[in-house]
Structures are given as structure tokens and as C-alpha cells.
Amino acid sequence: MQIFKLENMIRGWFVGNFEPSVLKSKDVEVGVKEYQKGDYEQKHHHKIATEITAIIRGRVKMNGIEYQKGDIIVIEPNEATDFEALEDTISVVVKMPCVLDDKYLGEAK
Numbered sequence: 001m002q003i004f005k006l007e008n009m010i011r012g013w014f015v016g017n018f019e020p021s022v023l024k025s026k027d028v029e030v031g032v033k034e035y036q037k038g039d040y041e042q043k044h045h046h047k048i049a050t051e052i053t054a055i056i057r058g059r060v061k062m063n064g065i066e067y068q069k070g071d072i073i074v075i076e077p078n079e080a081t082d083f084e085a086l087e088d089t090i091s092v093v094v095k096m097p098c099v100l101d102d103k104y105l106g107e108a109k
Contacts, residue, residue, distance in 0.1 A: 062084075
């Protein structure tokens with residue numbers, strides 16, 4: 001059995017084709033993301049990856065729609081969204097496949 005600490009991972013990402021990583025994979029990346037109320041990520045999209053966000057705790061707004069604990073949001077490639085934490089929030093994010101540098105600001109063209 002191996003033991004890892006989430007605090008030693010970069011921004012909560014612990015599975016994927018990067019270091020440090022608990023499991024190296026080009027197929028998927030997984031992260032536990034923690035946000036403080038008011039944290040904001042501007043609108044962006046992925047050209048290749050599908051992103052799945054599960055809200056574990058808290059409340060967020062994406063594209064003007066509020067989501068809360070228990071909601072799972074699937075964002076397809078070229079579908080843009082912003083992200084605002086309306087409360088302190090914990091989410092689990094899965095991206096498939098793991099493609100480094102696949103984050104583009106703004107709407108897809």
C-alpha cells in the first residue's frame with residue numbers, strides 16, 4: 001500500500017500525465033479542487049477533453065446557472081464555461097483524455 005497526500009499534489013490534481021501524480025495516465029486526469037467563496041475562473045473551454053465536475057460541498061455558478069452539493073456537470077469539448085464559488089466549495093473534476101495545455105480562454109471559435 002502506498003500513501004500520498006493531496007497537499008503534495010499541484011492544485012489538487014492527483015491522477016494524470018503529470019508530476020506529481022498518484023497514477024500516471026494519458027486517458028484521464030482527476031483532481032479534488034477547493035475554492036473559497038468568491039473565487040472565479042474566467043470563461044474557458046477545452047478543444048479535446050470532456051470535463052466532469054461533481055460538487056461535493058458548497059454552491060457554484062457556471063454560465064449563470066447555480067449548482068450545489070450532489071450536482072454533476074458534464075462539459076463537452078468546445079463548450080465554454082466560467083466558474084464562480086458562491087460558497088466555500090469542494091469539487092471533484094475528471095477530464096478525459098488527459099491533454100496538457102488544453103485550456104483556452106473564451107468561447108470556442
